Amino acid sequence: MFAVAAAAVLMAMSLLLVRAFMGPTVYDRILAVNSFGTKTMLIIALMGFLNGRPDFLDIALLYALINFVATIAVLKFFRFGHLGRSEIVASGDGPVK
Amino acid sequence: MMVFDVISWSLLIGGSFFVLVGGVGMLRLPDVYARMHAAGLTDTLGAALILAGLMVQAGISLVAVKLAFIGIFLFFTGPTSTYALANACLGAGLRPLSADGTPIDPESDVRDAGGQDMGEGGS
Numbered sequence: 001m002f003a004v005a006a007a008a009v010l011m012a013m014s015l016l017l018v019r020a021f022m023g024p025t026v027y028d029r030i031l032a033v034n035s036f037g038t039k040t041m042l043i044i045a046l047m048g049f050l051n052g053r054p055d056f057l058d059i060a061l062l063y064a065l066i067n068f069v070a071t072i073a074v075l076k077f078f079r080f081g082h083l084g085r086s087e088i089v090a091s092g093d094g095p096v097k
Numbered sequence: 098m099m100v101f102d103v104i105s106w107s108l109l110i111g112g113s114f115f116v117l118v119g120g121v122g123m124l125r126l127p128d129v130y131a132r133m134h135a136a137g138l139t140d141t142l143g144a145a146l147i148l149a150g151l152m153v154q155a156g157i158s159l160v161a162v163k164l165a166f167i168g169i170f171l172f173f174t175g176p177t178s179t180y181a182l183a184n185a186c187l188g189a190g191l192r193p194l195s196a197d198g199t200p201i202d203p204e205s206d207v208r209d210a211g212g213q214d215m216g217e218g219g220s
Contacts, residue, residue: 001105001106001109001110002109004109004110004113005109005110005112005113005147005150007113008113008114008116008117009113009116009147011117011120012116012117012119012120012139013120014120015120015121015123015124016120016123018124019123019124019132025129025186025191027129027182027185027186027189027191028129028132030182031123031129031132031133031136031182032123032136034136034178034182035119035123035136035139035140038139038140038144038171038175039116039139041144041167041171042116042143042144042147042148045147045148045151045164045167046147046151049151049154049155054151054155054160057160057163057164057167058163060163060167061163061166061167061170064167064170064171064174065170067174068170068174068177068178071178071181071182072177072178072181075181075182075185078185078189079185079188079189
């Protein structure tokens with residue numbers, strides 16, 4: 001039964017890869033990669049149960065954390081063009097927060 | 098034990114169904130806001146059902162606690178990242194499609210009076 005769920009998650013991951021490659025805007029790609037990361041986490045958990053050794057859940061938890069932070073960081077980068085360099089804010093030609 | 102297996106399997110099958118529907122929706126829906134809808138379906142219901150099925154399979158143990166932590170984390174981060182993405186899309190000038198398949202006119206949207214400054218307070 002874990003194999004059925006893992007197969008469904010893998011199929012959804014392949015569909016998401018298609019969207020990530022042919023997404024018309026960059027936001028489609030970010031959305032697809034974010035959802036792909038969520039499914040990677042699910043498949044890490046499922047693979048642990050499938051092998052009878054569910055010891056990889058720490059990795060899945062860490063992957064969820066990194067996925068969230070990476071999505072926010074990429075969105076901020078595409079919005080401001082940088083990730084918060086202090087000299088640009090000091091020189092005054094960037095968006096001052 | 099048989100009862101727990103049946104509960105776990107039905108939860109896993111339900112989660113797989115929602116994950117697959119979300120994947121098909123990501124491929125077939127027309128614009129990025131509609132695709133966010135499909136991704137949200139996957140991130141909340143699909144992931145929650147699969148994690149709940151695994152928790153039933155794990156019983157009361159450290160593994161179930163870790164799965165619960167993953168579920169709680171997804172519960173908070175999924176809507177947050179979707180909100181940030183929608184905010185960035187609106188800020189970049191993308192308009193959601195209306196019912197007849199054309200983008201919504203910016204002048205008709207009262208929330209969009211600020212143009213590029215839309216939602217700056219939230220970021």
